[in-house]
Amino acid sequence: DAGVIQSPRHEVTEMGQEVTLRCKPISGHNSLFWYRQTMMRGLELLIYFNNNVPIDDSGMPEDRFSAKMPNASFSTLKIQPSEPRDSAVYFCASSLLEGLEQYFGPGTRLTVT
Amino acid sequence: LAKTTQPISMDSYEGQEVNITCSHNNIATNDYITWYQQFPSQGPRFIIQGYKTKVTNEVASLFIPADRKSSTLSLPRVSLSDTAVYYCLVGEGSYNQGGKLIFGQGTELSVKP
Numbered sequence: 001d002a003g004v005i006q007s008p009r010h011e012v013t014e015m016g017q018e019v020t021l022r023c024k025p026i027s028g029h030n031s032l033f034w035y036r037q038t039m040m041r042g043l044e045l046l047i048y049f050n051n052n053v054p055i056d057d058s059g060m061p062e063d064r065f066s067a068k069m070p071n072a073s074f075s076t077l078k079i080q081p082s083e084p085r086d087s088a089v090y091f092c093a094s095s096l097l098e099g100l101e102q103y104f105g106p107g108t109r110l111t112v113t
Numbered sequence: 114l115a116k117t118t119q120p121i122s123m124d125s126y127e128g129q130e131v132n133i134t135c136s137h138n139n140i141a142t143n144d145y146i147t148w149y150q151q152f153p154s155q156g157p158r159f160i161i162q163g164y165k166t167k168v169t170n171e172v173a174s175l176f177i178p179a180d181r182k183s184s185t186l187s188l189p190r191v192s193l194s195d196t197a198v199y200y201c202l203v204g205e206g207s208y209n210q211g212g213k214l215i216f217g218q219g220t221e222l223s224v225k226p
Contacts, residue, residue, distance in 0.1 A: 004156075033214075043157070043200065043216040091156050100145050100204050100214075104156025 004105035006092050012111045018080040021108045024073055025094030033102060034067055034077050035091040043091075049075065061086075082112045117201050117217035124223050131188045133220050135201035138182050146177060146184045147202040151219070157200060161186070188222075196224045 005024040047057040069075040093102040149157035174187040204214040
C-alpha cells in the first residue's frame with residue numbers, strides 16, 4: 001500500500017483565497033483524521049470521520065474551515081477565505097476503526113501571505 | 114479531558130537507554146496511551162501503544178504504572194537515527210463515539226555520537 005496520500009505537498013496562496021487540501025486514506029481504514037501542526041500550538045486535531053461520517057469537529061478553528069469525506073477513499077479540508085494565521089502543516093491520518101494506531105500522510109505545508 | 118505533559122527536550126549518547134515520561138493526570142478509564150515519532154518534514158509515525166502495565170515491541174517498551182497518570186517510553190540503545198521528536202497521545206478507547214485525542218507538546222530527543 002502507498003500509505004496515506006496528501007496533495008498538494010506545498011501550497012502558497014494569498015489571503016482571502018480558497019484553499020483545498022486533499023487526502024486519500026489507506027485502503028480498508030475506516031477512520032480519517034485531519035491535524036494542524038504549528039510551532040506555537042503543536043499538533044492539533046481538527047476533525048475526524050468514522051465510515052465517512054464526521055464524528056468530532058470541535059477542533060475546527062472557525063466557520064472558514066470545512067471538511068468532507070464523500071467516500072471511503074477521499075477527503076478534503078477547505079479553508080475559505082484563508083488568512084495568514086492559517087499557515088501551518090496540515091496532516092491527514094487514517095486508522096482501522098477499533099484501534100488508535102494512526103498512519104499519517106506526509107503533510108501539506110500551507111503558506112498564506 | 115486528558116492533558117499530556119512531556120519534557121521539551123532530552124539529550125543522549127549512542128548506545129544509551131533513553132526514557133521519556135509523559136504525564137496525563139486526567140486520563141480517563143478507557144484512555145489508551147500511544148507514542149509517535151516524528152522526523153523533520155514528515156508525519157508522525159506510530160511507535161507503541163498501551164493501556165496498563167508494560168508493553169514491548171521490536172523498537173521500544175512502554176511502562177504504565179497502576180494509577181495510569183503517567184507513562185514512560187523506553188528506547189533501548191539509541192542510535193543517531195533516533196534523533197527526532199517524540200509525542201505521547203492520550204485518547205479514549207471509545208473515540209469513535211466522540212472521545213478526545215490529545216497530543217503532548219513533544220519531546221525533542223538529540224542523540225550524540
